[in-house]
Amino acid sequence: MRRAFCHRNKFAINLPQHFHHFIGPLPPWLTKITQRICQQTGLFPSPINHVLINEYLPDQGIMLHQDGPAYFPVVAILSLESPVMIDFIAHPRLREDSATCTVAAKAETNGSLGESLCRPDVHCDPCSLLLMPCSLLIFKDQAYTDYLHGIQDSELCSFDKVLNISEVKKLQAQELTCDPVVAEDSNGTGQSSIFRRTSKRVSLTCRLVPKVHKNLFKF
Ligand SMILES: O=C(O)CCC(=O)C(=O)O
């Protein structure tokens, strides 16, 4: 078994922390990609050794979640094929309005909202990023620990809370938003405020599992 997992996605899976310690190296074609990510970002203290490959149909997403402690402090997500919107929201325990957090966020914390710490450095309004094909999203440190991330199970993605407006402009320039449903939602500027996912998206989520035990199983 290799250290690249493939899923048609629906739920965030937090594998047991030590599960990754028992599996083999990445295939060479994938190592070329992960080495380039390591070299060009300079953010990974040692080579990326874990890649999750997810495929999403246009109406599929991944529930709001936090990546587990096994991968802290950095994750790099390479997006391929259809653009998609990824949402970020402060972890319920850090939000003043934690009583109004979403069902998915409650589920992520096993129903317990914990203590609301109301930290002034936490941006409580939900926001999203448009992930264009061949883009690389990296989040680390506070974005990793204090926020949940997820993709909605919907073909329609709204630009309302998007932070990377320059990517929206690229998408609009490609006229990928030309769709009868989208046109109805024009925001008065002649440009759509939503787009429709029409094809599948594939993502490569690249992480570093710090400790790998080799040859633990000897038969
Ligand atoms: O596919 C993506 O863009 C997100 C995947 C993700 O968040 C995860 O696997 O933990």
Ligand SMILES: [Fe+2]
């Ligand atoms: Fe994740």
